[in-house]
């Protein structure tokens with residue numbers, strides 16, 4: 001059986017613990033919320049459990065469709081067992097609708113449905129503010145190989161294709177989301193989390209924001225939004241089966 | 242013969258005049274210098290003539306090697322005749338050595354020779370500060386097609402391969418440079434200028450900066466640097482023939 005050992009690292013949203021098996025980590029999802037690169041801090045009650053269950057549910061859905069993920073199994077609420085990976089320091093953002101930094105930086109009309117998904121790579125480095133990079137930056141500065149980037153690009157687009165219909169069944173538009181990938185036995189697999197912290201989700205009928213933007217923009221009903229998304233997704237993924 | 246007509250537009254470094262032939266523009270290079278997206282302003286005496294002659298000399302060199310450029314012919318000092326193109330709103334930066342925004346944004350060590358050139362695309366938009374973009378941004382937001390980007394990428398890398406040895410013959414390291422491309426009869430051709438305003442050039446022996454960074458960073462001997470680069474390049478391109 002799995003035994004929890006010392007903490008490997010504590011991030012902004014999760015604590016990663018070593019276990020008796022060095023190839024397995026225990027993830028404890030936190031209720032802590034941060035935004036604007038750590039400038040805004042707060043708590044979203046129940047977030048840890050929601051994000052953990054939602055991530056698990058979506059990782060299982062993706063695995064079933066052929067995407068390798070780090071999920072081994074769910075444990076007690078708010079905790080999961082995952083494969084220990086070496087995280088590639090490249091955050092992958094997939095955008096279906098223009099909003100946020102895309103609109104601010106490039107003047108793209110807020111809410112505009114993009115003619116094709118936009119993939120963005122950011123260098124995962126809090127001190128530098130996770131700057132946007134391109135493939136040349138990544139390979140020249142040694143953060144991933146060309147081959148790994150090709151795998152990541154294909155997987156990220158496939159994840160988008162797989163998540164969009166599930167979200168729609170839950171009455172949610174998948175506006176954009178962030179993924180992290182890691183190396184496990186030399187292979188690229190999907191890691192980290194998929195949650196309202198890392199996705200923008202808009203109610204398909206009303207356009208209401210049901211994600212971390214409620215916290216970022218002080219829109220209220222933050223906890224309720226997280227719970228709502230999870231409730232709907234439990235149903236949607238059940239129907240899917 | 243060519244007659245100068247009204248001004249089409251005045252940029253920060255050049256004035257573009259219509260001529261009696263709508264497919265030809267007369268470019269008047271200015272001594273005006275700007276930096277930091279127009280925040281710093283000044284004059285570099287003789288710059289217009291240097292940049293015009295250097296651009297002409299390098300465009301001719303590139304044409305001879307198969308790169309289509311907008312240059313038709315040199316006129317009086319500081320003026321040239323070019324093909325009227327529709328400028329693609331994508332600035333192309335080619336980097337051989339890490340410095341400037343690459344080092345600041347991504348923490349790459351100043352002066353580090355990159356293992357391969359880094360190409361960057363920026364959306365040519367002064368109001369937005371020429372933000373870095375990737376291929377997906379460009380195609381999704383309609384600034385260039387996938388096919389045009391492929392041509393631009395190939396041409397930019399070939400320009401780099403062609404300019405590096407000429408610069409080295411002139412005792413200059415080609416650190417990085419910016420190109421602009423335009424459409425002429427539906428074809429992508431190289432436009433704008435190639436000058437110490439748009440290239441970073443370091444003396445190969447001493448590392449001395451011989452480009453607009455002398456103006457940006459108030460290093461003095463700005464005019465002398467521009468003249469020196471031109472003098473050396475005249476020689477280098479002669480030897481080349």
Ligand SMILES: Nc1ncnc2c1ncn2[C@@H]1O[C@H](COP(=O)(O)OP(=O)(O)O)[C@@H](O)[C@H]1O
Nearest residue numbers: 011012013014016070082083084085087191192
């Ligand atoms: N399977 C995994 N193996 C190792 N590290 C992981 C795994 N999944 C996620 N991580 C990393 O765990 C850390 C903690 O997560 P989180 O609290 O979200 O961090 P952050 O503050 O960087 O957002 C992050 O650096 C994340 O990349």
Ligand SMILES: Nc1ncnc2c1ncn2[C@@H]1O[C@H](COP(=O)(O)OP(=O)(O)O)[C@@H](O)[C@H]1O
Nearest residue numbers: 252253254255257311323324325326328432433
């Ligand atoms: N062959 C060409 N046809 C049309 N426009 C051109 C051509 N070459 C350059 N331009 C454009 O001329 C304008 C003036 O140049 P410049 O003074 O360098 O402008 P900027 O202030 O944008 O740097 C720029 O918008 C540039 O893109």
Ligand SMILES: [Mg+2]
Nearest residue numbers: 011012013192
């Ligand atoms: Mg995180």
Ligand SMILES: [Mg+2]
Nearest residue numbers: 252253254433
């Ligand atoms: Mg210019």
